[in-house]
Amino acid sequence: MKRIAIIGGGISGLSAAYALEEKRRAGVEAEYVLYEASPRFGGVLVTDRVDGCILEAGADSFLTEKPWAIDLCKKLGLGDQLIGSNDADRKTYILVRGKLVEMPDGLMFMVPTKLAPTVLSPLFSWGTKLRMAREWFHPPHRASGDETVATFVERHYGPEMVDRLADPLLSGVYGGEASQLSVRAVLPRFAEMEAKHGSLGRAMISARVAMAKNSKARARALFTSLKDGMQQMVDALVAALDGNSLTKGAAVHAIWPEAGGWVVSAGLDTDQFDAVILALPTRAAASLLQRSGPELAAELAGIDYSSSVTVALGYDQQVRDSLPPGFGFLVPRSEGKRMLAATFVHNKFPHRAPDNRAIIRCFLGGARGEQMLSLPDEEILRIVRNELDQILHLKAEALFTRVFKWRGAMAQYGVGHLERLERISKLRQKLPGLALAGNGFSGIGVPDCVRSGTAAVEELLTALGVWEGQPVPSEK
Ligand SMILES: Cc1cc2nc3c(=O)[nH]c(=O)nc-3n(C[C@H](O)[C@H](O)[C@H](O)COP(=O)(O)OP(=O)(O)OC[C@H]3O[C@@H](n4cnc5c(N)ncnc54)[C@H](O)[C@@H]3O)c2cc1C
Numbered sequence: 010m011k012r013i014a015i016i017g018g019g020i021s022g023l024s025a026a027y028a029l030e031e032k033r034r035a036g037v038e039a040e041y042v043l044y045e046a047s048p049r050f051g052g053v054l055v056t057d058r059v060d061g062c063i064l065e066a067g068a069d070s071f072l073t074e075k076p077w078a079i080d081l082c083k084k085l086g087l088g089d090q091l092i093g094s095n096d097a098d099r100k101t102y103i104l105v106r107g108k109l110v111e112m113p114d115g116l117m118f119m120v121p122t123k124l125a126p127t128v129l130s131p132l133f134s135w136g137t138k139l140r141m142a143r144e145w146f147h148p149p150h151r152a153s154g155d156e157t158v159a160t161f162v163e164r165h166y167g168p169e170m171v172d173r174l175a176d177p178l179l180s181g182v183y184g185g186e187a188s189q190l191s192v193r194a195v196l197p198r199f200a201e202m203e204a205k206h207g208s209l210g211r212a213m214i215s216a217r218v219a220m221a222k223n224s225k226a227r228a229r230a231l232f233t234s235l236k237d238g239m240q241q242m243v244d245a246l247v248a249a250l251d252g253n254s255l256t257k258g259a260a261v262h263a264i265w266p267e268a269g270g271w272v273v274s275a276g277l278d279t280d281q282f283d284a285v286i287l288a289l290p291t292r293a294a295a296s297l298l299q300r301s302g303p304e305l306a307a308e309l310a311g312i313d314y315s316s317s318v319t320v321a322l323g324y325d326q327q328v329r330d331s332l333p334p335g336f337g338f339l340v341p342r343s344e345g346k347r348m349l350a351a352t353f354v355h356n357k358f359p360h361r362a363p364d365n366r367a368i369i370r371c372f373l374g375g376a377r378g379e380q381m382l383s384l385p386d387e388e389i390l391r392i393v394r395n396e397l398d399q400i401l402h403l404k405a406e407a408l409f410t411r412v413f414k415w416r417g418a419m420a421q422y423g424v425g426h427l428e429r430l431e432r433i434s435k436l437r438q439k440l441p442g443l444a445l446a447g448n449g450f451s452g453i454g455v456p457d458c459v460r461s462g463t464a465a466v467e468e469l470l471t472a473l474g475v476w477e478g479q480p481v482p483s484e485k
Contacts, residue, residue, distance in 0.1 A: 010039065013282060014041070020054055020243070020455055022288030023250075023462070024446075024458065024463055025466050026041055027084075032466070041254050042282075044259045045255070050255070055239075060409055063361040064370075068454075069352070069357075075452075078233070078455045082242060092235065093233055098356050100333075101336050101337065102337070103174065103177065103339050106344075111130075112130075112132065118174075119166070119178065122217060136167065141210070144210055146207075149206060152204075155191050156192055158179060158187040165208075172342070172343050176188075177350065180372075185421045186376045190424075194422035238361075239455075261297065262297075271285040284473060287446070291420065292417065302443075305433065308436060311429065313421040314420055314449075316379055316382045317374040317375065318372070318381050319371070319373075320393045320413075322369045322397075322410050323367070325405070332367055336352060337370075338351055348400075350371070352370040353368075353369060371397070389412050419453060433450075444466075446461040
């Protein structure tokens with residue numbers, strides 16, 4: 010019987026444990042122990058309930074297009090609990106000189122695919138609109154190396170597009186900055202489109218035409234979540250695992266290779282395994298590998314993380330009626346606010362709030378807002394209330410508020426990230442029986458984390474010679 014230690018009980022580690030449990034039940038001779046440092050499983054997936062409202066502390070949903078989280082939910086028997094975002098009401102605003110301006114129809118991420126709404130939109134100056142027209146004629150271009158998203162977008166649409174769209178969109182997804190993140194790691198499809206078509210606008214239109222032929226893709230919502238919140242996925246995973254294999258409040262403080270396997274030390278206990286999966290933020294993984302693989306540890310420690318603060322505020326029917334329609338708004342840094350974005354949860358996922366309640370979920374922190382983490386909750390709430398008043402003229406007292414802080418939770422894929430992954434992959438070969446999972450590598454979204462946990466298990470079982478299956482595909 011092969012023994013595998015999984016360190017980290019967030020969605021990546023739980024997915025790894027589930028993949029092992031599935032294989033074990035199918036007759037593969039392997040067992041596992043999952044170590045989680047905190048008193049609960051799920052990592053940044055936490056759902057709270059207040060006054061009939063469902064509040065997400067961390068992730069609130071995942072991209073439907075990436076299938077791994079949906080597939081896992083279906084296997085867990087949660088198929089009928091999956092819900093789509095209310096895309097009929099999908100409007101997003103950008104704060105421009107203190108006013109909310111609707112993103113024009115046909116913008117895909119930041120690429121305009123419809124002429125009239127973009128030309129008529131007050132979101133962009135005439136200079137940027139002219140650049141959008143010229144972009145249409147860009148010849149194919151293969152960049153010689155990696156670059157930041159900011160330089161890439163600026164080359165196509167100019168600096169205003171970086172400030173008004175690319176940067177706010179990336180701070181929403183990665184808590185990061187366009188001037189730091191790698192285009193190849195974060196927007197690989199855009200880099201491919203540029204190489205093939207030159208113009209992103211033309212490339213996007215041909216992708217739209219192909220998609221329009223695919224009725225399934227047309228019909229599905231952009232985001233998927235669970236009726237009772239993301240915690241449902243965590244609870245179902247824990248229920249599906251062998252309780253004797255799960256340990257909470259067990260911070261692993263050392264691991265080392267020994268006798269062809271790995272020793273794991275947590276608290277006063279040490280245990281021997283054939284292999285180990287580190288499903289941790291990369292800095293935590295680095296500190297465990299400091300002695301057995303210092304070069305690998307240095308590469309892992311080189312991946313930056315940013316911190317986030319989410320603030321949920323609940324309001325009554327009157328406020329709900331006064332708020333704009335749509336999913337929420339993004340705040341460019343040039344607006345000088347502390348808030349990065351806000352979601353109108355009652356519109357994005359209507360069943361998350363009773364009809365007489367509104368939920369506004371605000372995001373702060375990110376790569377430039379690390380100091381938010383050290384502010385007391387009351388100060389954060391003061392900032393949020395003040396900015397909501399400035400942006401939405403919202404003066405009413407909230408019925409309830411919740412502040413959630415996540416230190417170093419969002420991986421930042423800087424320029425050269427893909428090359429770093431290659432070096433990590435080579436260095437890992439010197440440490441047989443070690444696999445890595447989590448959001449520090451090939452995608453920070455929940456579906457990517459699920460895939461990373463499953464892939465780590467399949468890689469190890471194959472190397473241990475107890476499984477010969479079809480590995481999880483890297484992209485679908
Ligand atoms: C505020 C916020 C909003 C987000 N929104 C979305 C979204 O809407 N959609 C989306 O797809 N993604 C979103 N994400 C990203 C996504 O949620 C995360 O990337 C993903 O959940 C990370 O899972 P993980 O298991 O890799 O890491 P984590 O959730 O960080 O779990 C790691 C676990 O390891 C444990 N641990 C650490 N050190 C040790 C140790 N030494 N021993 C044992 N255990 C240890 C920790 O306690 C933790 O539980 C969001 C993230 C944040 C922070």
